Amino acid sequence: MHREISYLDSMFRRERHAGLYLFTALIGALLALAIWPELAGWLSGWWQVSLPKLPTGLTILGRHFDWALVAAILGGARILYGALESLLAGRFGADLALALAVVAAILINQPLVAAEVVFIGLLGECLEAVTFQRTQSALQRLAEICPTMCLVLRDGREEKVRVEDVRVGERVLVRPGKRIPVDGIVVEGRSAVDQSTLTGESVPVDKGPGDEVFAGTLNQHGALVVEVRRAAEHTVLARVLELTAQALREKAPLERTADRLARYFLPVVLSLAVITFVVGWWWYGGGRVGAYEAVYPALSVLVVACPCALILATPAAIIAALGRLAGTGVLVKGGAALERLAQVQAMAFDKTGTLTQGRLQLQRIVPLAAEVSENELLRWAAAAESLSEHPLAQAIVTAARQRQLQLLPVEDFQAHPGAGVSARLAGKTVLVGNSRFLVAQGIVLGPEVERVIATLDQSGETALICVVDGRVVGVLGASDTIRPEAPVVVQELRNLGLEPIALLTGDRDAAGRRVAEHVGLTEVVAELLPNQKAEWLDRWKQRGLRVAMVGDGINDAPALARADVGIALASIGSDVAAEVGDIVLMGDPLKPLPLLVRLARQTAHIIRQNILWFAFGVNAVGIVLTAWLMPAWSETARHRAPLWAAIYHQIGSVAVLLNAMRLLWFERAVSWSWWKRLWDASQAVDRWLDRFSLHEAMHWAEHHVRAVTLTGAAVLLTLYLSTCLVIIGPDEVGLVNRCGRVLDTPLPPGLHLRWPWPWERIWRVQPQRVRSVPVGFRTTLGGTAPMTWSSPHGDGPGSDREEALMITGDRVLVELQAAVQYRIAEPRRFYFGLANPENLLRAEAETILREVVAESDFLVLLLTAREKLQREAFHRLSRRIERLNLGVVLEAVAVQDLHPPPEIVDAYYDVTRALLERNRRIIEANREAESAISLARVEASKVVAQAEADHFHTIARAKAEAQAIVELENSIRRPGVYHLNWPTWPTADGMHPLTVAASLHWASNHHPYDAAADWALTRLRWTLEMAGQALAGKPRLIRDPQLKGRLHVLPDVFRPRIVLPGETLPPRRPTQEEK
CATH class of the missing domain: 3.30.479.30 (Band 7 domain)
Structure with missing residues (x-):
């Protein structure tokens, strides 16, 4: 039956690649048919066998087409279509290089070369399709974790409905062993819920009324009634799936190095081919003959510069690296993953199932009753838990069996889901469970019990309390087992320059910090949901770091997809983690991780060598030899130049492969004979361990009881006596507790022989450690x-x-x-x-x-x-x-x-900004004041300079006028006579002619000079100037009472002129009296 389509399926629609695979197989078959005649002839001569002859080609309408030509045409058409599409989109990619190589090979009658180029390109495309399809398949299985149907309680009845139809507030019944379909709150029932799919916690979480549960988690024992808070696409699991799908969509495949370089490689090659053709056409005389002869060197350029070496540069190195990783338990799902891993700067680890083994193990047994030993406490607890299926119970029973303790028969048993168990053993009532369960049973926990529980919780262990007949006899602590190789791996990664290295876990902080301290990590982030792990990686990437994530489980799927490189552990991780991860670690998951990083960096180095030395350097030399020098030797050499170019091209491709094959011997040990024997022995032991069967071993032990018992007793005695040997490290001292009393003198560093446990117990202390x-x-x-x-x-x-x-x-x-x-x-x-x-x-x-x-x-x-x-x-x-x-x-x-405090930091920022604003305004005011003062000083200097100039000019003018008056006075010939030349008399600096005339008249009557006369003359001059200004432009009549008759003067027309001494005046007209 087909699974019903749900809201989750739309995220993971699969693309069909069957057509691509069939087309690649067809081209491969045609290529095999094309090379079969030569291969059959070679094999026949080598092995002396007769091989069948196959058709060499296809005949259509009487024309024969070789299989290689058919393959080249079919594959070349597809590649040419993609190249043209890229050109129309404005891109130069490897598809264009492949198309040009195919066309050039067909034109020079080399269809086998064209078919090889086509097949290489199709193989690379198929590898990409396979990788993407596997990822989609894993995501499809991830969607199937959440059930599509659920039981809803409506009107007191159980009703089976689709998850999409469940409404918030309704109640859903989840039976034991079923997955929870919605996010909600438990309202009835108690159970242990396995949340490892979301949080990665190795221990199931006890759930009761008021506790929150999530869709996709597994209800183990008791029935639960859950009130719906989120359903369908709004659940945490749906969010995880959406984030995973979104990260996969956003993480577009890295643009291949060949594609990036082809943008520059192809234009250069085409330009060289055109230049070679033009120069050859001119060299060979032009015309049709010149064009025919020039086409061979041009085709040689295209053939020798065929991008096969460029295309093989990355895949050859990747294939060699994968061959080196064969047998190391590492699966790399694409060359792009190795390229990205070579650039990784930081790494993050998940805890459960990654740095730990994902298996609960009893870590600590703390007896709290004087008469109860560790073995006695473990025997009581294991007998009570022997009928329980809880992982904690199985860990306790396993520890008891490892110590070969004889368990008491169970007379009565009752499991309390999510809390503990109660049993009747040897007539005594035994309770084993958490503190909440025991308090509910009326058991009083003393301060000593609380202290032990707190200590176990701080160390990341889950505490189980054992009560016998109402009395607490001890506490047992269980936790996940740390992988033994984890500390060494972390240190090697740090030596490779990876920093920071962090632990991201959904478990408790105490559990995460315990693991981090053991493996040597300092950066721990605990209690993270899957989407929060992805957000943490995003913050690292925003800092410019390239990040790798190592994890397992569905809870790691978003982080693995969001990281630059996702490294998944497949041995104990879920399928989706292995498929979403770019790299999968199997076998000893963490051990090959440092080798993988070093190999990735060496692979990137080889890829750069292949591109620079062979794709460009060797091709450049080939162009010079086959396209430029060889055609100049002779006509025969010119016509064979494309063939030699094809051979040279194959040599370049082989050189790329040989250079890449160096990765096959990367960090391999020297094969000395003794080392080989030791290695073979260790491999034999590994194979024996793989074939080992516990059932067969138990069957053998039943037939050899005496030998097994004696051997076991001897081993136990030896182990017990080995506790007498105590080694104190060079930076340690040992504190000795003998029968409850601490000895005064500590043990110095070295080997000591002491009393065995439990008479003495040793605490090792590092006093010099800070x-x-x-x-x-x-x-x-x-x-x-x-x-x-x-x-x-x-x-x-x-x-x-x-x-x-x-x-x-x-x-x-x-x-x-x-x-x-x-x-x-x-x-x-x-x-x-x-x-x-x-x-x-x-x-x-x-x-x-x-x-x-x-x-x-x-x-x-x-x-x-x-x-x-x-x-x-x-x-x-x-x-x-x-x-x-x-x-x-x-x-x-x-x-x-x-x-x-963060609540008032904003206020401090406001005060700081106000102080800065006040200082800014003070500076601006001072600057404006200095500018205004400077401008005022400049203006004042201008006013002072102007005043001084006016002062000097006024004084000079006054002196000139005074001098003129003096000269006039001296030039008067006789009193009362005026010598005026009215039409030509100039005004001296604006002085009115009447003023001059009056001054002359006054001077003629007051010619003896004295101070009073000078002051009076000045006042007269001012009076006349004011009168002249007042009468300007008006008809005027000047009358002198000392003269008889009237004299009309028009100053604007008749301008009197002062006659200086020595000048002659024109004869004046005689007066009436003189007549």
Whole structure:
């Protein structure tokens, strides 16, 4: 039956490539038929066998066509169509190079070469199609995780409806073993839900009323009634699928190196061919003969520069790299993945199933009753859990079997889904489960139990409490197993220059940090949903980093698709993770990862060599030899130049392949004889382990009980006695707890023979290792530089606002985050003298920092007093530690972040902007004032200069007029006589003629000079000038009372002239009296 089409299917519509595969097979078959005659003749001569003869071609309308020509025409037509389409779109790609090579080979009667070029191009296209189709198939299986039908409770009845028809607010029944179809809240029932498809958590999560569940997760044991919050395309799973599909769409295939270089390669080749033809046509005399002879060198250029070497440059290196990876458990799904991996700068790991093995294992057994040992506690818990199917129960039973403990028979058993189990063993009631289950059963958990649970939770372990007849006898902790090769792999990657390397997990922060510390990672981001992992990678890519993601499971699918290179683990990961990833790691998943990175970089180096040396360098030499030098030798050589060009072209292609084959021996060990024998032995052991069957081993053990028992007892005794040997490292000391009392003298470094467990227990301590206690935060993302208050801040996952908030001396709130670094000076006091020394040290450090901050002003702390703050806190805290006798030596107090609370940072920005604006306006005002003062000074200097000039001119004019009057006075011949020449008398500097005449008359009567006369003469001159101005333009009559008769003067016409001494006046007309 076909699965019904759902809302998820539209994301993953498959493209059909069957036509491409059939067409490639057809071209391959035609090519095989074309080379069969030569191959059959060679094989017949070598093996002395007779092989059948096949038709050499196809006859149509009486014309014979070789199989190679048919293949070249069929494949060339398809390639030519794509090349023309690219040209119309304005692109030069490898398709155009292939089309030109095919046409040129056909024109020079080399159809086999043309068929080879076609087949190589089609093979590359098929590889791309296969890779994309496999990815789509995996995504289609991913969509099938979410059920399409569900049981909805309507009017008290169960109704089976499609998921798309479920409305928000309705209630859905999910039976045990079924996947949850919607996102919602549990309203009835309890169960353990496997959320590994979304979060990657290895432990099923207990769900009860009020807890949130997600579509696609698996309900394991109990029935659940879920109130719908999100359905169909709005669920978290649908969002994961959409993000995965979107990332795959956005991650367009890398433009091939051949395509990028062909944009420049092809125009150059075509230009050289045209130039060769034109020069050859002119050289060979022009006309039709010249054109015929010139076509051979031009075709040689096209043939020798055929882009086969350019096209083979990348695939040959990729194929050789894949051959090198054969047997290493690495599957690379495309050459583009290796090219991108060679450019990777940062790497992110998932936790569950990637750095861990994805299998729960009992890590810790903590007896809490004096009479109960670890084995006794494990025996009680394993017997009670023996009938449970929960993964935690199976981990406990497996640990008991590994210790060969005899389990008590179960008299009564009851499972409580999502909580624990209760059983009747040897007449006693045994409860095993989480704290919530035991509290519900009326069990009182003491402070010691709470402390052990908290310790297990901090180390990332899941705690199960064992109660016998109402009394807590112990706690068991289980967690995922870290891959043993993970620390070495991380260190090798860091040595290759990959930085940063981060752990992204959906699990708890404590579990993620435990794994990170074990493998050597400092950057941990926990409790991430699948889409948040992809967003985290996007932030790295926005910083310009090329990122690789290593993960498994559906929860990693969006991140694997969003990363530049997705590396999936197929051994325990889901199919979609393996298919969405560009590279799949199998076998020992992490072990070949450093080799893969180094091989990818070497592959990129080989590709560059193939392109630069062979696709360009060898082709350039071939053009010179076969197209330019050979045609100049002789006519025969000229006509055979295309053939030699084809041979030379094959040599260049073989050189590309030989250069790429060097990758087959990349980092391979030298095959010495003893090493080969050792290697063969190890391979034999591996094959034996693969064939090993536990069932067959148990069957053999049943027939050899005595030998197995004695051997097992000897092994156990040997292992038990081996606990007497204690090795203390060179940087360690050993604390000895003998029967509950800690010895005063620690064990020095070296090998020691001690009492076996449980009489003595040894704690190894590194006293010289610098440890750190955070104040104001709990987790750091690693590699962050110290910040200031102007840096962007927020409530990160590790910030502790209540602890970080402090008050300065001027009553300003600040947030301070610091790290207190210390060494253990007295291990005995530190580990056994105090309940929790690190918490005490943190509390004291917080108190000291609050005191120091309260003694300083806010601005001083921000600008200049940070170093002083650190020094003062260091000294005070050192004295406090010495007084409290914590057993530690303080190394440093480092303030990592100091800033105002984020809520008031904007106000500080506003104040800063206001101060900057005030300073800007003051500067502008001062500049405008200086400019105005400068302009005023210039204007004042101009006014002063003008006044001085006017002053000088006035004085000069007055002196000139005074001199003129004096001269007139001296020139008067006799009193009362005027010598005037009215028509030609000039006005002296605007002086009116009447003024001159009056002055002359007055001077004739007052010729003796004195000061009073001079002042009177000046006043008369002013009076006459004013009168002249008032009477200007009007008819005037001047009358002298001393003269008889009337004298009419028109000054504008008759202008009197002063007669200087020595001049002669025209004869005047005699007066009436004289007559």
